[in-house]
Amino acid sequence: GAVVSQHPSRVICKSGTSVKIECRSLDFQATTMFWYRQFPKQSLMLMATSNEGSKATYEQGVEKDKFLINHASLTLSTLTVTSAHPEDSSFYICSAQTSGGATQYFGPGTRLTVL
Amino acid sequence: GEDVEQSLFLSVREGDSSVINCTYTDSSSTYLYWYKQEPGAGLQLLTYIFSNMDMKQDQRLTVLLNKKDKHLSLRIADTQTGDSAIYFCAESAYGSSNTGKLIFGQGTTLQVKP
Numbered sequence A: 001g002a003v004v005s006q007h008p009s010r011v012i013c014k015s016g017t018s019v020k021i022e023c024r025s026l027d028f029q030a031t032t033m034f035w036y037r038q039f040p041k042q043s044l045m046l047m048a049t050s051n052e053g054s055k056a057t058y059e060q061g062v063e064k065d066k067f068l069i070n071h072a073s074l075t076l077s078t079l080t081v082t083s084a085h086p087e088d089s090s091f092y093i094c095s096a097q098t099s100g101g102a103t104q105y106f107g108p109g110t111r112l113t114v115l
Numbered sequence B: 001g002e003d004v005e006q007s008l009f010l011s012v013r014e015g016d017s018s019v020i021n022c023t024y025t026d027s028s029s030t031y032l033y034w035y036k037q038e039p040g041a042g043l044q045l046l047t048y049i050f051s052n053m054d055m056k057q058d059q060r061l062t063v064l065l066n067k068k069d070k071h072l073s074l075r076i077a078d079t080q081t082g083d084s085a086i087y088f089c090a091e092s093a094y095g096s097s098n099t100g101k102l103i104f105g106q107g108t109t110l111q112v113k114p
Helices: none
Strands: A004-007 A010-013 A019-025 A032-038 A044-051 A067-073 A076-081 A090-097 A110-114 B004-006 B009-013 B018-024 B031-037 B043-050 B055-058 B061-066 B071-076 B085-092 B102-104 B108-113
Touching: A004 A090, A010 A019, A019 A032, A019 A090, A019 A110, A032 A067, A032 A076, A044 A067, A076 A090, B004 B085, B009 B018, B018 B031, B018 B085, B018 B108, B031 B061, B043 B055, B043 B061, B043 B071, B071 B085
Parallel strands: A010 A110, B009 B108
Antiparallel strands: A004 A019, A019 A076, A032 A044, A032 A090, A067 A076, A090 A110, B004 B018, B018 B071, B031 B043, B031 B085, B055 B061, B061 B071, B085 B102, B085 B108
8 A cells, every 4th residue: 555656757858848847645644745856976955745625845955936836636646747858857756644644655756857 | 954874884694683773853753753665666654653662672673762862763673685785764743734744764775684
């Protein structure tokens, strides 16, 4: 149980385009989902926390207009990187948590490369 | 602010025990976690411990918590080559915001030599 999927697993895009990444909880309802970014050989940096049906809470320094998060259902959250640039290239990982749950279950990650 | 520290690298021989250490600063931490990350993959939850516990064992994994020193360790018995990965320590504090936000350490790369 507690499986989280991400799609796509890998994406290469041109500078200036927008990319949408999906995060799904497959066998449980996730009232809260988290989006992280990980640079090579570094730890995870929390970008934002999203609760189903409400606006995401962004961490300091994360541009909410650049990283659009939608959590429209209890099993799906999306992260859209708008007008992507090479510096946005990174590994993006989502996690999902049930209401009152103590554990975050992580997706397999999405490798974004912006040319 | 909250901070979680780990040593960056550990090398052991197959069959030996591995001990990965972590220190944290937030005394209000409620849960402490160990995650495993293999190359190019997401994080796999290995185990977690509630802050009122001292020890938790699950098969080859033993977690020790010293709340006074804010020190957490993960012991892997009979380490196998498949255990080679990056291990992240993380804490969460269920404060008034109740967000369950995780604070991660830098990760410890475990290298297991045959």
